[in-house]
């Protein structure tokens with residue numbers, strides 16, 4: 001029987017096994033672009049309405065976006081990291097973010113099955129957490145975002161994407177499909193797991209369909225491409241007078 005790569009249990013296993021090497025992997029494989037895109041994601045997010053905003057980092061992983069978030073918004077009251085992989089979060093807290101632990105809470109859960117409270121967030125951010133969902137799961141995620149944001153609350157989510165139409169796309173796909181598996185096999189442990197991350201990325205396409213799903217939930221949404229579409233983002237807000245139940 002073929003594996004369902006979008007089954008949350010399967011995804012959790014992939015990231016639990018990769019957590020040790022994830023930071024190195026994502027840096028090497030993107031030539032440092034992931035770091036730049038995390039910063040650009042934070043820059044694109046509209047200003048949260050509260051003076052000490054509280055919010056979620058969905059699919060937070062090792063918390064790589066927190067330094068950018070706290071630099072732009074030093075008044076942030078708290079960030080609640082939501083991630084299905086405890087391995088990724090442990091990694092975050094032990095090695096990278098022990099000094100900001102007072103601002104960070106953690107929920108270990110499948111975000112789509114979680115019970116995050118209604119209108120509990122001034123902001124929602126997510127970096128590179130969209131690709132491990134299929135279309136139906138994206139539609140659910142759009143509902144979660146609309147449900148959790150306070151009226152006036154803001155969001156930004158970014159994901160590595162397929163730069164369709166870019167003349168260097170064949171080179172990019174060669175990098176993703178040939179070079180990355182080679183780097184994984186020669187330099188990194190857990191080769192099959194990292195190779196799956198490449199598969200998720202090519203399956204994802206870009207964030208334009210997700211933008212439409214967020215609009216269908218009544219949110220204001222801007223769709224933006226970075227670096228010829230190698231990464232795409234959705235950013236916006238929940239209208240201050242939000243009418244849905």
Ligand SMILES: C[S@@+](CC[C@H](N)C(=O)[O-])C[C@H]1O[C@@H](n2cnc3c(N)ncnc32)[C@H](O)[C@@H]1O
Nearest residue numbers: 015059060061083084085088110111127128129
């Ligand atoms: C590619 S990593 C991104 C991590 C981090 N945000 C970053 O910028 O590097 C994707 C993360 O999404 C998490 N994840 C995948 N599916 C999830 C789900 N259904 N619920 C919560 N987290 C999930 C994984 O455990 C993993 O840590």
